[in-house]
Every structure is written in structure tokens, then in C-alpha cells.
Amino acid sequence: MTRLVHWRAAAFAAVALVAGAAAAQPLDLHRLDAVASSEERLEDVSGDLRASFERALARYDDELAARPWDVTGRIAQCQFIDDFASTYEYVEWSDELYDRGDQCAAALDERFPEHPEVVLWQLEREYDDEKIVAACDDVLASSGRQAWTAGQMARLYTLLASATDRLDGERRNLPKTAEFAREALELDELADVRVLLASALLEQGKRPEALEVLTSPFDGHSADDNAYRVRKMALYAELGERDAVLAVHAELAEHDAYYDHVEAAHALRAVGANEIAEVELDAQRDRPYTAADERARFLVAFESGTKEEALAAYNAWRDTGFQADPFGINRLALFGRHPSLPWAARDWLGLAGVLGALAALGLALLVPIALVHYRGLVVRARTGDAYPISGWALRHAWLALAAIVGAGVLSLFTAGPMDLFGEDGSAWAGIEPQQLARMLISESLIALVLLVPLGVAARRLEPDWWGRDWSLHKSAIVGVGAALLFRAPLLFVLLVASNAQHSVQFDSDVWRSLEAVDERYGFAAAVWVLAVAAPVTEEFVFRGVLLRAFSGHLAFGTANALQAALFAGAHLDLAAAPYLFVLGLVAGGLARRSGGLVAPMLLHGTFNLIVALLL
Amino acid sequence: MRTTILLAALAANVVLAQPEIDAGSAPETLDAKSAEARGFEFWQGRLATRDAAAAARWFGMAAADGRPLSQYMLAEQYRTGTGVERDLTRALELYREAANQGLAAAQMMLGQAYLLGLGGIARDADAAFRWLREAARQENPEALFMLSVLYASGQGVEQDRDFGWSLAVRAAALGQARAAATVGPRFLYDPSVRDVEKGLHFLRQSAESNDAQGAYLLALEYLRGTHLPRDPGLGAQRLTQAAHALPAASLLLSVLYTKGIGVEANAARAAELLDAGLAKATPSDKNSFAWTLAAGPDEDFRDGALAVRIMEQLTADPSQRFPAFLDTLAAAYAEAGRFDDAVNAQTQAIEALPANVTAERRQPFERRRALYRGGSPYRETP
Numbered sequence: 001m002t003r004l005v006h007w008r009a010a011a012f013a014a015v016a017l018v019a020g021a022a023a024a025q026p027l028d029l030h031r032l033d034a035v036a037s038s039e040e041r042l043e044d045v046s047g048d049l050r051a052s053f054e055r056a057l058a059r060y061d062d063e064l065a066a067r068p069w070d071v072t073g074r075i076a077q078c079q080f081i082d083d084f085a086s087t088y089e090y091v092e093w094s095d096e097l098y099d100r101g102d103q104c105a106a107a108l109d110e111r112f113p114e115h116p117e118v119v120l121w122q123l124e125r126e127y128d129d130e131k132i133v134a135a136c137d138d139v140l141a142s143s144g145r146q147a148w149t150a151g152q153m154a155r156l157y158t159l160l161a162s163a164t165d166r167l168d169g170e171r172r173n174l175p176k177t178a179e180f181a182r183e184a185l186e187l188d189e190l191a192d193v194r195v196l197l198a199s200a201l202l203e204q205g206k207r208p209e210a211l212e213v214l215t216s217p218f219d220g221h222s223a224d225d226n227a228y229r230v231r232k233m234a235l236y237a238e239l240g241e242r243d244a245v246l247a248v249h250a251e252l253a254e255h256d257a258y259y260d261h262v263e264a265a266h267a268l269r270a271v272g273a274n275e276i277a278e279v280e281l282d283a284q285r286d287r288p289y290t291a292a293d294e295r296a297r298f299l300v301a302f303e304s305g306t307k308e309e310a311l312a313a314y315n316a317w318r319d320t321g322f323q324a325d326p327f328g329i330n331r332l333a334l335f336g337r338h339p340s341l342p343w344a345a346r347d348w349l350g351l352a353g354v355l356g357a358l359a360a361l362g363l364a365l366l367v368p369i370a371l372v373h374y375r376g377l378v379v380r381a382r383t384g385d386a387y388p389i390s391g392w393a394l395r396h397a398w399l400a401l402a403a404i405v406g407a408g409v410l411s412l413f414t415a416g417p418m419d420l421f422g423e424d425g426s427a428w429a430g431i432e433p434q435q436l437a438r439m440l441i442s443e444s445l446i447a448l449v450l451l452v453p454l455g456v457a458a459r460r461l462e463p464d465w466w467g468r469d470w471s472l473h474k475s476a477i478v479g480v481g482a483a484l485l486f487r488a489p490l491l492f493v494l495l496v497a498s499n500a501q502h503s504v505q506f507d508s509d510v511w512r513s514l515e516a517v518d519e520r521y522g523f524a525a526a527v528w529v530l531a532v533a534a535p536v537t538e539e540f541v542f543r544g545v546l547l548r549a550f551s552g553h554l555a556f557g558t559a560n561a562l563q564a565a566l567f568a569g570a571h572l573d574l575a576a577a578p579y580l581f582v583l584g585l586v587a588g589g590l591a592r593r594s595g596g597l598v599a600p601m602l603l604h605g606t607f608n609l610i611v612a613l614l615l
Numbered sequence: 616m617r618t619t620i621l622l623a624a625l626a627a628n629v630v631l632a633q634p635e636i637d638a639g640s641a642p643e644t645l646d647a648k649s650a651e652a653r654g655f656e657f658w659q660g661r662l663a664t665r666d667a668a669a670a671a672r673w674f675g676m677a678a679a680d681g682r683p684l685s686q687y688m689l690a691e692q693y694r695t696g697t698g699v700e701r702d703l704t705r706a707l708e709l710y711r712e713a714a715n716q717g718l719a720a721a722q723m724m725l726g727q728a729y730l731l732g733l734g735g736i737a738r739d740a741d742a743a744f745r746w747l748r749e750a751a752r753q754e755n756p757e758a759l760f761m762l763s764v765l766y767a768s769g770q771g772v773e774q775d776r777d778f779g780w781s782l783a784v785r786a787a788a789l790g791q792a793r794a795a796a797t798v799g800p801r802f803l804y805d806p807s808v809r810d811v812e813k814g815l816h817f818l819r820q821s822a823e824s825n826d827a828q829g830a831y832l833l834a835l836e837y838l839r840g841t842h843l844p845r846d847p848g849l850g851a852q853r854l855t856q857a858a859h860a861l862p863a864a865s866l867l868l869s870v871l872y873t874k875g876i877g878v879e880a881n882a883a884r885a886a887e888l889l890d891a892g893l894a895k896a897t898p899s900d901k902n903s904f905a906w907t908l909a910a911g912p913d914e915d916f917r918d919g920a921l922a923v924r925i926m927e928q929l930t931a932d933p934s935q936r937f938p939a940f941l942d943t944l945a946a947a948y949a950e951a952g953r954f955d956d957a958v959n960a961q962t963q964a965i966e967a968l969p970a971n972v973t974a975e976r977r978q979p980f981e982r983r984r985a986l987y988r989g990g991s992p993y994r995e996t997p
Contacts, residue, residue, distance in 0.1 A: 143655035151754020
């Protein structure tokens with residue numbers, strides 16, 4: 001009995017073990033498939049792909065074995081590996097592909113050291129512009145350049161011009177870019193640098209040369225690139241060449257290639273071809289309309305549409321969001337063009353936003369005032385001095401600051417339609433020169449008007465504030481002399497450099513505005529703004545009101561430094577801030593020593609007049 | 616004062632005591648790349664005065680080490696006999712070595728040698744094509760132009776006129792003067808590719824590169840006034856530029872000096888140019904010139920008597936009595952008012968036409984004979 005139980009138990013255990021083992025394996029129903037699985041097929045394809053790749057490489061090897069001198073053929077082989085790697089980047093053996101690409105490039109370098117085609121191929125694959133420039137410079141400096149053909153040298157200069165341009169964020173190296181582009185064109189009429197060169201020449205103000213480059217019968221760029229054509233349209237538009245813009249626009253339809261219709265519309269609008277611009281904007285409907293598109297449509301309607309069309313386009317733009325016209329600048333421009341158009345509630349809201357912005361600015365300006373006030377209290381608590389109740393007070397300082405800053409804000413409303421918060425932060429750059437000119441002129445006039453009450457107060461508070469301790473003669477000599485000393489380096493450049501105006505460049509919104517005034521209203525207007533209106537108002541505010549008000553609460557040195565810092569900050573130019581700060585300090589010192597404002601005004605006016613000579 | 620003089624003397628001593636650069640020695644430690652650079656310094660005269668012999672020594676050292684550019688430079692020196700004794704065979708060997716290493720200029724020279732049978736090698740259109748193709752691929756302008764000729768004529772490669780044209784245009788765009796002179800007129804006159812701006816640009820480019828053909832063609836544009844404002848003065852200038860190399864330019868310039876067109880009339884200078892031109896001109900050049908004198912649309916350039924003189928001299932040789940030449944002689948007679956002689960000459964021209972000539976080709980000859988019978992000279996339409 002016991003033996004039977006043992007045998008049964010053993011049999012049961014054995015069966016249980018087998019069943020358990022079987023149960024641990026999941027059932028693979030694909031084993032029942034009559035055709036191959038997806039994974040199997042993918043493996044097959046991958047294997048085929050690899051075999052195809054190897055066959056293609058072998059073909060290259062065979063062809064090149066009979067042509068050991070064929071450098072372009074070897075480059076094609078290496079390029080094939082690179083292109084294959086990027087086309088099939090998800091294959092399992094992609095790492096091996098990249099390795100083989102590196103090996104091919106190394107073998108190429110070893111077989112044809114310093115060969116122009118190899119160097120160019122390497123440079124054309126290089127992303128680091130500084131390395132491109134350095135490599136090109138090496139070639140140009142070496143005697144090995146004698147081995148380069150005209151076409152190869154043209155390609156080198158093309159790479160050099162493009163890399164130099166990309167590195168030139170502050171646009172200070174435009175002459176170099178232009179020089180390299182010209183070299184390329186000297187060697188090859190079809191070098192693809194015409195738009196680059198024309199753009200660089202235009203930025204340097206060399207309009208006739210830019211036009212000559214663009215209107216050449218030769219253009220080495222691909223004929224199928226409509227985006228390139230639109231860039232040409234933009235350049236022609238900047239040159240005011242309406243016929244050329246329309247001629248290039250006509251070519252767009254002949255090639256079925258993508259281009260930015262809004263950009264084309266801008267160029268057309270700039271030369272007054274508004275009906276065609278409207279057609280371009282309509283064509284943009286095949287993709288979702290962005291706020292920028294609506295704005296472009298509004299600008300076209302504003303310039304050439306009926307008042308109803310302009311209002312409809314404005315509302316369509318406002319519908320994209322509050323940022324479209326947050327302060328009603330464009331609604332006010334529309335009002336100026338079509339006064340009879342009705343105002344919506346949100347339009348008034350925009351203007352109310354202005355008041356809010358001004359109030360916020362006013363509050364912000366209280367910060368330095370408050371700091372001075374409380375610092376003064378602390379000092380007086382220690383010294384026991386009385387609180388100054390006569391002369392310029394801190395409230396006058398606040399009003400003066402508010403007038404200067406408020407004038408800048410209010411001048412925005414005289415600019416005409418503009419996009420305050422454009423896409424990519426490019427709003428300011430998109431403002432046209434005549435708008436900048438209007439803004440600067442308006443700002444100087446508004447500031448003068450806003451400062452009238454303080455001017456009246458000045459007659460009461462400091463009757464002889466123009467000059468107490470120095471004569472006019474002495475103020476003039478010292479003021480002008482100090483300015484000449486300040487600007488000695490710039491004067492040297494102006495006198496020595498043959499192309500001074502383009503060897504010195506300022507990169508600030510103020511400078512662009514001044515150039516715009518010069519272009520739009522003439523040199524006399526620019527001199528008035530730069531050398532008369534600005535010095536008079538700024539000296540009055542900073543050295544007249546602020547310095548005197550702060551001096552009642554702080555030691556002169558501290559007060560002078562604070563007003564100089566506010567003076568530098570008010571120009572919104574970080575690069576020029578140190579220079580302006582020192583100018584503010586010196587002007588403040590002059591104001592104290594002379595007992596008046598004539599000397600600092602002449603210092604400031606002469607300082608600015610020298611800059612005006614660059615216009 | 617004494618100190619100053621002493622210091623000046625010391626400085627002068629230091630300067631004057633500098634050793635002269637020994638162009639002859641080649642230190643063993645100088646690597647091939649440096650040797651090549653040194654060769655260029657002597658070749659271009661950067662180190663001291665230009666010294667081709669020294670350059671050859673340095674290039675030779677670098678060439679022996681396999682530097683393709685040095686091989687090419689040394690080959691050039693052997694080809695031109697600059698700094699070394701002229702040796703075309705050695706030059707070709709060096710070109711081949713450099714070409715095998717992918718140097719485009721050497722490939723072009725080797726291709727040219729095969730094309731023209733230079734340096735003792737047999738002409739070989741296929742080899743010429745192969746090497747020129749390599750150089751052209753690297754955008755060597757001369758190779759591009761020569762290759763365009765091969766494609767146009769079907770030498771060494773299957774004929775493809777369109778591709779040949781595009782190669783010639785590419786060569787011209789890269790500044791090849793002769794290519795520019797070739798493509799310029801076609802851009803001006805061939806309706807299928809007409810582009811006046813490009814045509815004039817290439818002619819100017821060619822002329823400014825001192826290509827005689829380009830200068831001559833540009834001169835014609837100034838004289839004809841078709842695509843440029845008529846300016847005989849500028850035309851005369853360009854003809855003067857081309858006259859030393861092109862008999863056609865010399866001949867046309869002689870007419871300007873005879874008639875005082877664009878230059879002050881000067882019979883002696885005209886005679887000098889005419890003689891010089893006729894001495895170098897091919898029969899075809901003479902025929903073209905005489906045709907212009909006889910039947911050109913511009914009255915200012917017509918001179919029947921001179922045309923008669925040239926063509927009578929040319930056709931006096933029985934081997935030159937081609938229909939076209941006799942046709943020109945007839946036109947010359949007609950321009951000179953000798954219509955009977957014109958009819959006779961034209962009849963001879965028609966009889967000289969091949970038996971299988973097409974009616975289309977025969978008709979102009981017949982028409983002109985009819986004109987002469989009617990007592991009218993033939994005029995080309997502008």
C-alpha cells in the first residue's frame with residue numbers, strides 16, 4: 001500500500017512539474033501564423049538595406065580603383081556614407097555608419113592632403129563659423145592657394161563671406177563681408193553671394209552699389225528657390241525699385257516652390273503695390289492665419305484700403321489677442337487717418353491701458369526719489385540738520401523725471417501704426433525710418449512742453465540759475481573744451497579715416513532714430529534734436545532740477561552720481577551707459593562750479609554735435 | 616652724443632652683419648611643405664629678388680617628396696624654360712604626377728597636351744577628354760572651355776552641343792577670356808539664347824582681359840551700333856587693341872584710318888595696317904574683309920576698289936577659286952561699278968557650286984547675279 005502511494009505521489013509530482021513548466025511559458029500564437037511577422041520582415045528589410053549599402057560602396061570602390069586621381073569621386077563616396085547615415089538614421093547599425101563616414105573622411109584627407117575639393121567639402125559640412133573663418137584665412141595665407149582653381153577660390157570666398165556675416169551680430173564687420181563677397185564675384189559671376197553682398201552694401205548705405213549687384217544679369221542661386229526671390233524683392237523694396245519688385249514677383253508664379261506670402265506682401269506694400277500685396281495675403285489662407293498675418297493685412301488696408309476695410313482688418317487683428325494693440329497706438333493712428341470711424345469699448349480700454357502704464361512708470365520713478373528722501377532723513381537724524389524747505393524739492397525732481405520719461409511714452413502715439421510686441425521680439429526693428437523720425441521729433445517737443453511748468457518754477461526758485469559764478473565766455477570755453485576732450489578719439493577717427501562714417505557705428509535705437517530724422521527731415525533737424533533740444537532739456541532736468549533737489553538731501557558727490565546714473569539709464573543704451581555716466585558726472589561738476597547750466601549745456605551740445613557729424 | 620654715435624654704429628653693425636640668404640643650400644631638415652613654401656618665396660620674389668633657379672631647386676625637393684603643387688610648378692618651369700633648361704618631356708612627366716594626385720591645373724595641362732599633341736606625345740582625344748573632364752569638374756576655367764569645344768565638336772566624347780554651350784558659359788563666368796569672346800556674340804545674336812546684357816558683359820570682360828578676339832568683337836558692336844550706342848572712337852580703340860593679334864582687326868582698322876572714322880585720317884597708317892593685315896590674314900579672313908568692303912550695310916566701311924584688289928589677288932590662285940570667294944569678287948566688282956565683270960564673276964561662282972548643291976543654297980547666288988544684271992550692287996541687311 002505504502003509503495004503504491006509513493007509511486008502515485010511521484011507520478012503526480014512529475015505531472016505537476018511538467019504542467020508547471022509549461023504554464024510558465026506564455027503562449028506565442030504567432031507560431032500559428034502562416035506569414036512572417038512584422039519584426040521578421042523588418043529584419044529582412046534591414047538586412048537588404050545593409051546589403052544594398054555595401055553593394056553601393058563596392059561600386060564606388062571599383063569605379064575609383066580605375067581612377068586613383070579622382071578626388072571628387074572619392075568625396076562623392078564619403079558623402080554617400082554621410083547621406084545614407086542621415087537618411088536611415090534609425091537602422092541598428094547607425095553607429096557603425098558614422099564610424100565608416102569618419103574613416104572615409106580620414107582616408108580622403110590622407111590620400112589628398114590639403115586638396116581644395118577636400119577642404120571645401122569639409123568646410124561645407126562645418127557648423128562652427130569661427131572654424132570656417134579660421135580655415136579660410138589659413139588657405140588664403142598659404143602658398144598652397146596657388147593650387148586652387150578660380151571656381152574653388154570663389155567657393156572659398158563665398159563660405160568666408162557667409163560665415164563672416166553670420167558671426168557679425170552687431171553688424172560692425174559689414175565691410176569685410178562685402179569684401180569677401182566681392183572677391184567671390186570677381187572670380188565667379190555666378191557665386192551665390194549677390195543677395196548677401198547687396199544686403200551688406202545696403203546696411204552700409206551704399207545704395208547704388210547694392211542696386212548694381214542685384215540687377216546683374218547673373219545670379220548663381222537656384223532658379224527654383226522662391227524664398228530667395230522674396231528676399232530679393234525685400235531688398236529691391238528697400239531700394240525703392242518698384243519695377244524690379246514687380247518683375248521678381250512675376251517670376252514667383254513661374255516656379256512651384258514655397259515662399260512666405262506675407263514677406264512678399266510686405267515688399268509689395270513698401271513700393272505701393274497694395275492690390276497685389278492683398279492678393280499675396282489672400283494666398284496665405286492655405287495655412288492658419290497668425291497675428292502677424294492679420295497685422296500685415298491691417299497695414300495694407302490702412303495704407304490703401306477704404307476706411308471700412310481698414311477698421312475690419314484692425315478688428316481682425318485685435319481679435320488675435322490683447323497684445324495686438326495693447327495701448328491703442330494703432331487705433332489712434334487709424335483715428336488720425338479716418339476720424340469718423342466708431343470706437344469700440346476695447347479700443348478705449350487700450351487707451352486706458354496707456355494711463356495705467358504711465359501711472360506705473362510714475363510709481364517706478366518714485367523709487368529713486370524715495371531712496372533719496374529716506375537717505376536724507378537718516379543723515380539729518382544723525383546731524384540734526386533741518387529738512388530743506390526752500391529751493392528745488394524732491395517733488396520737482398519726480399516731476400522732471402516723469403516729464404522726460406512720459407515724453408518718450410507719449411511719442412509712441414505719434415509714430416503711426418506699429419507692432420509694439422511683434423513676433424520674435426522684432427517689433428522695434430520693423431519700425432520704418434519715417435516713424436522713428438516722427439517719434440524723436442515729437443518726443444523732443446513733448447518734453448519741452450511738459451517741462452514748461454518747471455521752467456516757470458525755475459524763474460522763482462533760482463532766478464540766476466543760468467550762470468552765477470562763471471561768465472558766459474568762461475562757460476563756453478570750458479564746456480566746449482571738455483566736450484572736445486571727451487570726443488578726442490572719435491574726432492581722430494573722423495579726421496583720419498577716409499570712410500569715417502562707416503568705420504564708426506553705433507548700435508542703438510537712439511542712433512537709428514537720429515539717422516531717420518536726418519534722412520527724413522534733413523541734417524538741420526537732426527542737429528536741432530541732437531545738439532540743441534536734447535542738451536537743453538536733459539541738462540535742465542538732470543543737472544538743473546535733479547542735482548539741486550538731491551543735493552538738498554545728500555552730499556554733492558552722492559547726488560551727482562545718482563543723477564548721472566539716472567541720466568545714463570534714461571538713454572536705454574547699455575553699451576553707451578558708462579560713457580554717459582561719466583559725462584553726467586562731469587556735467588554735474590561743471591554745473592556746481594559754474595553755478596549755472598550754460599557750461600553743462602554747451603558741454604552736452606558740443607558732445608552731441610560731434611556725433612551728428614557722423615550722420 | 617658719443618653714446619648715441621656708439622649705439623648707432625652698433626645697430627648698423629648688427630644690420631649689416633646679417634648673413635645673405637643662401638638660395639643654393641637646402642637644409643636636410645626642411646620638410647617638403649616648407650620647401651614648397653620656400654620655392655614660392657623665390658618664385659614670387661617675396662624673400663629677395665625673384666630667383667627662378669632657386670625656386671626650381673626648392674620645388675624639385677618638394678616634388679621629389681610627392682607634393683603635387685611643387686610638381687606642377689616645376690613642370691611649368693620646364694615647359695617655359697624659366698630657371699631651368701626647357702624640357703617638355705620632363706614637364707609632361709611632372710604634370711602627370713601632379714595630375715594623378717588630383718591637381719586640377721596639371722590635369723588641364725595634360726589634357727591640353729593630349730589635345731594638341733604637345734611635348735612629343737601623340738594626339739589622343741579620348742585621353743584629352745578624360746583629363747580635361749577631371750580639371751573641369753574642379754572648375755578650372757581653361758579646362759571647362761576646352762571641354763566645351765570637345766563636346767561641341769564630338770571629339771573624344773559623344774557630341775552634345777547644348778552641354779558644350781553650358782560649359783563654355785560656365786568658363787566665361789569664371790573669367791576665361793576666350794570663352795567670354797565665344798559666348799558673347801551668341802548671347803547677342805542667337806535668338807535661342809538671346810540675352811543682350813550677358814552678351815555685352817562677356818565681350819567687355821574678354822576685351823578687358825586683353826583677349827584680341829573679344830576686343831575685336833566689342834569693336835564691331837561699337838561700330839555697328841546695334842546693341843551699344845555707336846561710338847567709332849571706342850571701336851577704333853578696341854580694334855587697335857586687337858590688331859597686333861588679329862588680321863581682321865588690322866584690316867578693319869585700316870579702313871577707319873583711310874576714311875577718318877573714329878580716328879584722324881592717316882593714309883600712311885592705313886596702308887601700314889592694310890599691309891600687315893593682308894600679310895597675316897588667311898584667305899577666309901581676306902574674303903570676310905572684302906565682303907564687308909563690297910556688300911556691308913554701312914556705307915562708311917564700303918570700298919569697292921580695295922575689295923576688288925584683294926579678291927582679284929586671292930582668286931588669281933586657282934586653288935582659291937571657291938564659289939564664296941568668287942561671289943565676293945562679284946560683289947566687289949558691283950560695288951566698284953563694274954557690273955559686267957560682276958555678272959561674269961557671279962556666273963563663275965554659280966558654275967563652281969557643287970553639282971548636288973541644294974536650290975536653297977543656289978538661290979542667293981542667282982539673286983545676286985540678277986541684281987548685277989540690273990546694274991545694282993548687293994547690300995547686306997543690317
